[in-house]
Amino acid sequence: xxxxxxxxxxxxxxxxxxxxxxxxxxxxxxxxxxxxxxxxxxxxxxxxxxxxxxxxxxxxxxxxxxxxxxxxxxxxxxxxxxxxxxxxxxxxxxxxxxxxxxxxxxxxxxxxxxxxxxxxxxxxxxxxxxxxxxxxxxxxxxxxxxxxxxxxxxxxxxxxxxxxxxxxxxxxxxxxxxxxxxxxxxxxxxxxxxxxxxxxxxxxxxxxxxxxxxxxxxxxxxxxxxxxxxxxxxxxxxxxxxxxxxxxxxxxxxxxxxxxxxxxx
Amino acid sequence: xxxxxxxxxxxxxxxxxxxxxxxxxxxxxxxxxxxxxxxxxxxxxxxxxxxxxxxxxxxxxxxxxxxxxxxxxxxxxxxxxxxxxxxxxxxxxxxxxxxxxxxxxxxxxxxxxxxxxxxxxxxxxxxxxxxxxxxxxxxxxxxxxxxxxxxxxxxxxxxxxxxxxxxxxxxxxxxxxxxxxxxxxxxxxxxxxxxxxxxxxxxxxxxxxxxxxxxxxxxxxxxxxxxxxxxxxxxxxxxxxxxxxxxxxxxxxxxxxxxxxxxxxxxxxxxxxxxxxxxxxxxxxxxxxxxxxxxxxxxxxxxxxxxxxxxxxxxxxxxxxxxxxxxxxxxxxxxxxxxxxxxxxxxxxxxxxxxxxxxxxxxxxxxxxxxxxxxxxxxxxxxxxxxxxxxxxxxxxxxxx
Numbered sequence: 210x211x212x213x214x215x216x217x218x219x220x221x222x223x224x225x226x227x228x229x230x231x232x233x234x235x236x237x238x239x240x241x242x243x244x245x246x247x248x249x250x251x252x253x254x255x256x257x258x259x260x261x262x263x264x265x266x267x268x269x270x271x272x273x274x275x276x277x278x279x280x281x282x283x284x285x286x287x288x289x290x291x292x293x294x295x296x297x298x299x300x301x302x303x304x305x306x307x308x309x310x311x312x313x314x315x316x317x318x319x320x321x322x323x324x325x326x327x328x329x330x331x332x333x334x335x336x337x338x339x340x341x342x343x344x345x346x347x348x349x350x351x352x353x354x355x356x357x358x359x360x361x362x363x364x365x366x367x368x369x370x371x372x373x374x375x376x377x378x379x380x381x382x383x384x385x386x387x388x389x390x391x392x393x394x395x396x397x398x399x400x401x402x403x404x405x406x407x408x409x410x411x412x413x414x415x416x417x418x419x420x421x422x423x424x425x426x427x428x429x430x431x432x433x434x435x436x437x438x439x440x441x442x443x444x445x446x447x448x449x450x451x452x453x454x455x456x457x458x459x460x461x462x463x464x465x466x467x468x469x470x471x472x473x474x
Numbered sequence: 475x476x477x478x479x480x481x482x483x484x485x486x487x488x489x490x491x492x493x494x495x496x497x498x499x500x501x502x503x504x505x506x507x508x509x510x511x512x513x514x515x516x517x518x519x520x521x522x523x524x525x526x527x528x529x530x531x532x533x534x535x536x537x538x539x540x541x542x543x544x545x546x547x548x549x550x551x552x553x554x555x556x557x558x559x560x561x562x563x564x565x566x567x568x569x570x571x572x573x574x575x576x577x578x579x580x581x582x583x584x585x586x587x588x589x590x591x592x593x594x595x596x597x598x599x600x601x602x603x604x605x606x607x608x609x610x611x612x613x614x615x616x617x618x619x620x621x622x623x624x625x626x627x628x629x630x631x632x633x634x635x636x637x638x639x640x641x642x643x644x645x646x647x648x649x650x651x652x653x654x655x656x657x658x659x660x661x662x663x664x665x666x667x668x669x670x671x672x673x674x675x676x677x678x679x680x681x682x683x684x685x686x687x688x689x690x691x692x693x694x695x696x697x698x699x700x701x702x703x704x705x706x707x708x709x710x711x712x713x714x715x716x717x718x719x720x721x722x723x724x725x726x727x728x729x730x731x732x733x734x735x736x737x738x739x740x741x742x743x744x745x746x747x748x749x750x751x752x753x754x755x756x757x758x759x760x761x762x763x764x765x766x767x768x769x770x771x772x773x774x775x776x777x778x779x780x781x782x783x784x785x786x787x788x789x790x791x792x793x794x795x796x797x798x799x800x801x802x803x804x805x806x807x808x809x810x811x812x813x814x815x816x817x818x819x820x821x822x823x824x825x826x827x828x829x830x831x832x833x834x835x836x837x838x839x840x841x842x843x844x845x846x847x848x849x850x851x852x853x854x855x856x857x858x859x860x861x862x863x864x865x866x867x868x869x870x871x872x873x874x875x
Contacts, residue, residue, distance in 0.1 A: 291873050294781065296780070296781060296871075296872040296873045297873055316785070316786055317785050317786065317787070320780070320783050320784065320785030320786070320788075321783065321785070322783075323780075323781065323782065323783040324782065324783020324784075325783070327783075329781050329782070331781070335778060336778070337775055337778055337779065338490055338775065339483070339486040339487045339489065339490040339491075339775070340483070340486050344486070348779075348782055349782055349783060351475055351476075351479050352475050352779075352782060352783050352784050352788065353475075353783075354475055354476055356476070357479075380490075396782070
């Protein structure tokens with residue numbers, strides 16, 4: 210199954226200004242990191258007392274940078290992603306996005322931040338079962354209160370980019386797992402986010418599909434200059450991004466800066 | 475998120491869980507239907523009795539009689555005095571006579587009530603055939619009971635309409651008595667022979683009764699049995715009645731007769747309100763329960779929406795809108811179903827009643843205000859019932875692991 214996107218010049222390609230969607234609640238500049246975590250710490254209550262699941266995580270992601278957070282199960286990857294997404298508040302530390310500390314944001318501000326500044330793709334339950342493929346891709350714009358006549362063309366354009374135009378009116382139950390991931394990616398990008406978060410998405414795919422997905426993500430990064438943070442426990446993919454952050458026991462154990470390898474088909 | 479989009483999402487959710495949505499709506503339809511059928515039956519029965527009486531002015535009527543007809547007879551002078559009472563719409567005297575009715579070779583005793591047309595307008599006879607009104611106050615016409623028609627040999631009430639009956643009416647000759655009404659010996663009666671055309675037959679099957687216009691008897695001195703007063707409004711009855719009693723006459727109102735019935739209907743209305751309240755309470759519990767189950771089933775979907783940026787207010791709106799939608803839709807269908815079933819039953823009952831020769835009644839009656847009242851009430855219930863699951867949805871975590 211190939212889920213490659215359009216190559217540059219071969220038709221519709223991803224353009225960061227393509228959707229022209231939301232005014233982000235955070236601002237980013239090329240000089241400053243678009244995302245920075247400072248001493249990020251998280252405790253959870255257990256019957257035996259507080260358990261430290263994330264400890265002093267410091268991370269900086271620049272605009273256009275592609276980062277993989279690599280670690281085994283329980284290393285704290287998803288905890289970090291949830292904190293960056295504003296879905297789970299850390300016990301201590303700061304998360305600076307575009308100059309604002311999202312830890313200090315209210316729930317309502319966090320919702321707006323997710324809607325406007327983030328594209329999020331989780332490995333499960335990404336798609337709203339009750340809505341068609343097109344309606345799913347429209348959803349971030351629907352939540353933002355954009356009228357249908359404005360959001361529909363943008364969603365259709367995004368489906369075209371992901372070769373999903375022909376299944377715009379299909380329901381999630383009628384499409385494959387790989388297609389669902391593409392729908393989730395299309396939806397994550399439709400609002401022109403500052404950062405794309407992808408949590409463990411590729412870990413549950415077969416090798417061929419996972420390779421295709423990784424190519425897609427790299428292509429998205431190159432085309433849009435979007436900062437991308439992807440978590441995985443698969444060491445085969447650590448050659449793709451600009452930077453690999455190794456996590457273990459809730460801590461960053463090491464950071465390797467590398468240039469992505471060109472991976473030709 | 476725009477309201478239209480909220481309802482589109484509700485609709486999409488229903489489409490995905492068709493059976494659950496249908497079942498939820500069906501429960502609401504059933505509750506509203508059962509409650510409304512009982513309530514509209516109550517309204518129908520009340521309308522068939524009190525409503526019709528009130529509509530035809532019977533409850534505005536006061537029948538005046540003399541406590542001592544010998545010393546204080548009801549004469550035209552009394553009629554004129556009664557007309558002067560404030561808020562009296564009209565005064566209709568009547569007098570009862572014994573008579574012998576003849577048709578062909580058949581004869582029978584009959585009680586003749588001679589009165590003005592206004593008196594009969596308020597008499598409310600249930601007609602089996604023909605009409606209850608005379609073409610004029612001096613027309614040689616008669617409305618008879620079906621018992622009289624049978625006694626004269628007709629097999630069907632309708633056969634008598636248009637036929638002519640001879641009446642020999644025994645009218646006391648007060649001149650021969652020198653105005654003394656204490657004792658009226660049989661010899662002092664004048665027999666007035668009248669040939670009258672039957673214009674209508676009432677449903678009275680026990681007594682041979684006949685009603686004729688008073689003026690066709692051509693009487694000089696009239697001593698009435700009853701004088702009927704009709705007030706302008708039902709609210710005037712008590713005051714007018716007091717005025718009549720102050721004049722020294724007895725007054726009986728139909729309100730006296732129907733006050734017991736009114737009390738029963740009022741009690742029934744209270745019972746309906748209590749039943750309705752219980753049913754609506756059940757409805758709100760069903761709505762809240764359905765929404766909570768729906769919420770628990772769709773926890774992962776709520777999480778996805780939150781991850782996409784749906785804020786607490788939008789989550790709240792979505793769940794309240796869903797509760798509101800299915801309760802209002804269910805109650806709307808319930809109202810329509812009640813109206814349709816009530817209309818069907820009314821039609822069948824009415825036709826059966828007409829076939830049996832009695833006047834049909836509308837068993838189920840839905841007042842105009844009832845449908846909007848039910849829809850508004852259920853909308854409020856939907857809103858309230860949606861609050862609990864909506865609050866719960868707001869509290870749900872966006873991360874499920």
